[in-house]
Amino acid sequence: MAHGSRDATAGVPAEAVTDARRTFLRSGQVAPEVRAAIQQSWARSARLGVDPDELHADHDATDDADQEVFERIRDVLARAAESFAGEPVSIIFAAPSGRVIHWHCSDPSLARQLEAVSLVPGVAYGEQHVGTNGIGTALELARPTLVVGGEHFNERLSVFACAGAPLHHPVTGALLGVVDITCAADMSNALLLASARSIASQLQDALLAQVSGRDLSLLRDYLTTSQSEAGPVLALGDDLLMLNQSAQDLLNDVDRAALVDRSAESAHDPTPRTFETDLPSGAVARLRYEPTFHHGTTVGGVFRVRLDEGSDGDVPRTPTGRRTSAVPSPALPGVVGSSPAWTGAVTLVRQHLLRQRTVLVQGEPGVGKLALIKAVHYAHNGSLHVRVFDCAVIDDLDRWIERLVDDLDTGVGTMVLQHLERLPVVAVAPVAALLREYAATSSAEGPRWVLATRTHTGRSSAIDALLAPLFEATVELAPLRSRAEDLAPLARTFLEHAAGPSGCGSPRRRSTSSRRCPGRATSPSCSRPCATPYAGTATG
Template identity: 40%
Template sequence: MDRAHWIEAPRPGKLLQLARDTFLSSGDLDSHVVREPIQASWLRSSQLRVDTDTLDPSFLGLEGPSALALTAAPVLSALAEELANESVSIILTDQHGLVLQRTCPDPSLVRQLDKAYLSPGFSYAEEQVGTNGIGTALEAGVPTMVTGSEHFSGSLGGFACAGAPIHHPVTGALLGVLDLTSSVTHSNALLMFCARSTAQKIEQQLLARSGARELALFRDYLAACQHPGSGVMALSPDLVMMNSQAQQRFDRADQAALLARSADAAGAADPVTLVADLPSGLVARMDYRPAFAGPELAGGVVRIQVQSGLDSSTGAPHAAVPVMPGLAGTSATWQRVCQAVDTSRRAGSWVVLEGEAGVGKIALLRSVNQLRNGSGHFRVMDASECGPAWLDTVADELAAGAGSLVIRRAHLLDSDTVSGLSELLLEYADGRRGVWVALTMRSEPRNPEVDAQLLPHFSHTVEVPPLRHHLEDMHKLVPHLLGRLNRGNNLGISPSALAQLMRLPWLGNVEQLRRVLLRVAQQRRSGTIELDDLPGECRATSRRRLTQLESLERDAVVKALVIHRGNKDKAASDLGMSRATIYRKIRDYGIVLTI
């Protein structure tokens, strides 16, 4: 279908109204009256069960000016001046149909738009309001004119809408829609032409800004490449560059690991230094420096130095990685951490373990103690349980002269306790070969008192990575945890269920995975865990942390869909929501369906 077909003149109002009524009552379409793009949209809207009489779009709100809105601002300002005496509204939306901004000089039209909820913060996707210039342009990906009774909802029949998609000029990604809306009585043939030309001007503006950013990034990239012996990467939301030295030095697996590690620095406005344990066994130091185009962040340049044959935490030569009792994982990242902690234990060097909650710091220390001290004494003193006698107990443990003492969550200690603990550690510093002491703490936020007074007593710090940085260990970790949780029963997991688990961000790390598997094991005690056995939080791929209410809603949607074997109509009915709403929930929460 050629592009011109989408913007041909709409049919006369009375014939179109009759065709719409016929379609809504019987499902029959008059192809002589209703244009093909409108036919397709009506069918989609009907399948989504969009209400034809009542408008109820979701209000999603706005979090501040988007990058698209900021780039489009001068273009839309100029257009607003040109249309200052016209009864036309200028509307900009994102790629999901969320209205970002609206400009309209006619108070009467503003009132009509407000009544139709066509205002900032509301969604005008097809699944929300049916056929319209915004949602239908997004679905089709081409400029679309919708006039009068071509709208699926009767409440929009008084409007004429011309929507033109806006694409990124470099990547081609759909960014949003520029929509011009007027009343049907004020509509004319120039509405669509004006919308298309304005969208093209916004794309040109995007190209100019993108070009300036890419030029600034490329300049810094070339400067970094002048240093001999360095692998260099340049990163931005739109591109990745890697110089020949990096491509020749690292195989594909190592390159993928470098890119994954660089994600921790992407978007940072300050320099960052990272250490990456690569699948090949190499250790790479990654120095990230941001690149700017004027005040705007253009991306970043990463210089890569190989620390071949050295441990990333201690700088010691590599040794064979021991088999760690009670732990699972064979990735280079995880084994490097295990090796660093084991090396410290064998040398009697006190160590600090940093990392997010739930990554397994205590489990790692317990495993090393069991490996090197057999059934020897292992005591954990939790800073969250600090009381009047807490320091006395620590003193008794240090005086015992044997075993391992772990100060857990040290970042929670108050100033007085930090000072007292520092004095105790100093007193027993000469007896390090007696009691081995380890500290665990979060990487962020920092406790300045702990950093200043306690860390000097410890020879080095080991960063325990979050689970999302070594997801390849899930192949070993999941069966290991299932074996511990379900002793005596043979409980396995299917490849599809394991693959789904590996798609998730695991913001709660290994502890969150353990809780999930415990819930599954309480329901299925033998056999094979399938995708449908996973709880709601594992059937969605949202990368943001959900509120408790959102988590409950997500789980309810997943449960209803599983019960009704993917039938969205029945699931929506059980939940008391419309079919359009359940589609939006599935999309927003990233719910995965297999039925």
């Protein structure tokens, strides 16, 4: 590659860009000649607290899904590496998280330089880890990006030029990773970014060749429908989900999840149909379903969606003679909250549990995960037991497992694995085996719910790989700070609870009763619930 003495920032000399970065680090001011994309990346890096002088490598095991993508494109990357044989460049493939999956460099000197900055497989190179760079910034911007010399946020990376090009799935458009070409900063030229783009295009072609005929048939019907439909459109197959821009713009995350869940019930029906379903937000979605066929077999279908504030009752029903939503209002005894995030999560938990799906409820400590589970349990199966197994408090593992087995064998009631993230590593495999056996042998003896709660702190790769995938659904509870609408009703309920409802006995008795069973406490002198109020503020 030809030598150059200027950075990619508008032909500005490399020394000027380096000085501009140092000025930014001292004062927060950025010289106008620095590219806008680099300015923004520097600002993000600073907000994230990235060290501009030293590198702090984040080593972790590669996710199985990332490795699977790499296996499907391995041959193309090998051929690309051959085309650069003898050149002082490296070809890198990184996951959507920025973690390096594959690394090839035939130049010993450059290889040593890359190893010195931990740019090797297993290390995360997202912006949040090392600041502005060809991998992390390309992922952040979702477009091909060149970062040269002093444009890097970290001083130790300023000796490199990095060109990153994101790789997207050819059918779904999902981000699969990024291709990066790295060389010495003074070796950079316009061909670096073009080469990264070319390799990404070759990888996408290779992935397209591996797409099944079933998926292509569904894609064809989805594209045909999307071209003639201005409203939301979604397509569902065995391993494929596609939503058009209207579905993403007009539906919030909770409504989208509910819509996909309800659509899945019809996605392999060979007969076209129209039905309606209630969404957590209160809107009504009217869906027109058209099946997709491949060699005479139904492989999924496409749904046109119409949104309405309410139903006039004239839309054809599902075969059961009702709208697909069988879940009542999200209001539950013992929990309060009216924000879309809270009511949506409540509705999803109820929907999954009424279908007896295994559910993983996630959120920050104190958002009310266990309180919500207990409230749903008591609302629907109050006469049955709810047993909580705290993964953070296991004195005798063998006995703990025995109790788990005994409860699963009962066939009814609710079982909760609380604090799943704190389950000891030695217990992960046996618990996973029990859950797999439960999934394979569970019968319809009675209402049976199996759930787990987990926070995002102290995540375990073993639990992520072996346990989390065994749950059929995951529901995220948002923290109270992001649900301002819930503050007033929560405060009001706490005040009412502290004052005590009339006819419920003395304050001392009410207080003792409420602490005994926060999910559904009943005072001895009153027949109605006196539950401790939650709006995502209870522990668990």
